[in-house]
């Protein structure tokens with residue numbers, strides 16, 4: 001079952017279901033994309049929602065969710081690190097739920113404009129024929145069967161997009177993908193959840209939620225707590241497997257005057273770029289800005305990179321070699337460089353109830369890594385399912401068990417048919 005736009009969630013200010021005085025009250029912690037979209041789903045289900053966060057989207061101190069390239073990708077993403085098969089299987093389901101909802105939003109011009117969400121061609125280039133790389137071949141086969149729109153395979157994309165043949169790309173495919181102007185979208189999401197009735201509280205939680213669950217629930221009169229604090233899952237969920245993967249993006253003017261306007265996302269996988277952590281990632285942010293990336297530096301916590309840092313200079317040179325027109329690109333004078341920490345986790349994304357305390361009513365959704373926008377609505381759907389489970393008094397199950405159960409249920413369903 002997949003969350004469906006207009007049926008389960010509505011992108012309009014009114015709720016799909018109005019709460020009553022007896023409707024459950026959910027305390028969502030975190031005002032990034034994960035917290036806001038989880039709140040949106042819960043609001044449309046008719047719950048009361050309070051969002052508590054120590055920071056909100058702004059144009060001064062940007063959240064990780066605003067720094068994101070925010071290109072939708074089928075997992076594992078080009079900067080993705082999936083170490084766990086169960087997590088990867090969840091992510092494939094989550095990303096397709098999100099795909100259809102972003103696609104539905106982008107299809108309505110006024111909504112696309114207000115939310116900063118557009119469907120654009122997203123092209124992936126390869127240093128050898130896809131069939132010669134078993135992992136890429138199976139990923140491409142899955143993408144073709146996934147229900148994404150506009151799939152096209154052909155090395156003619158290399159020439160069509162102006163890519164230097166000397167760079168080494170010999171194969172390519174394309175699909176239509178959601179591309180999101182995150183600053184616009186985060187403000188739109190804030191306004192949307194507010195108009196649906198969410199209350200905002202600015203506060204920092206400094207302790208493991210398990211230790212303060214009762215007092216926090218009592219203070220906010222909350223039936224369930226949802227933890228969407230990204231990297232701070234380390235503290236709030238007592239999870240020492242959480243770690244950052246630092247990323248940086250140069251922002252250049254993409255109005256067609258300095259180089260032919262780039263109107264598709266263009267990426268080349270790590271192996272072709274010559275290093276697992278230094279890739280080519282070009283994503284139009286909006287009508288005027290192109291993002292040039294990317295890098296993936298595990299366990300680097302400091303946001304001290306500049307345009308002059310060697311890894312950023314290399315990133316720019318790499319992208320200029322790939323797409324020679326970029327040599328003439330001008331950086332955005334108002335906001336030339338964005339950097340942030342992707343919230344990764346040892347076994348990858350966690351959407352799971354708290355397991356350390358019997359009867360706990362905490363639901364976690366963190367560790368979305370380099371894919372928080374790609375997985376957004378899918379994770380939020382599972383959050384709402386786990387909230388209902390917690391409210392019903394059902395015991396918490398580890399994520400792996402839920403997947404195994406779902407797969408078994410799917411199998412017996414297929415046998416019956």
Ligand SMILES: Cc1cc2nc3c(=O)[nH]c(=O)nc-3n(C[C@H](O)[C@H](O)[C@H](O)COP(=O)(O)OP(=O)(O)OC[C@H]3O[C@@H](n4cnc5c(N)ncnc54)[C@H](O)[C@@H]3O)c2cc1C
Nearest residue numbers: 031032034054065068069070071205230247340372373374
């Ligand atoms: C360079 C870069 C490129 C990326 N590219 C993409 C991409 O192309 N596609 C994609 O899908 N994703 C991409 N991402 C990843 C994406 O940004 C993240 O996965 C996503 O933003 C995670 O969202 P979040 O809401 O979980 O975390 P955050 O955005 O970090 O939000 C966490 C929230 O919790 C609050 N909070 C934290 N701690 C506390 C506390 N103790 N008390 C109260 N509140 C707290 C914060 O204030 C914040 O509001 C990229 C990230 C980076 C850095």
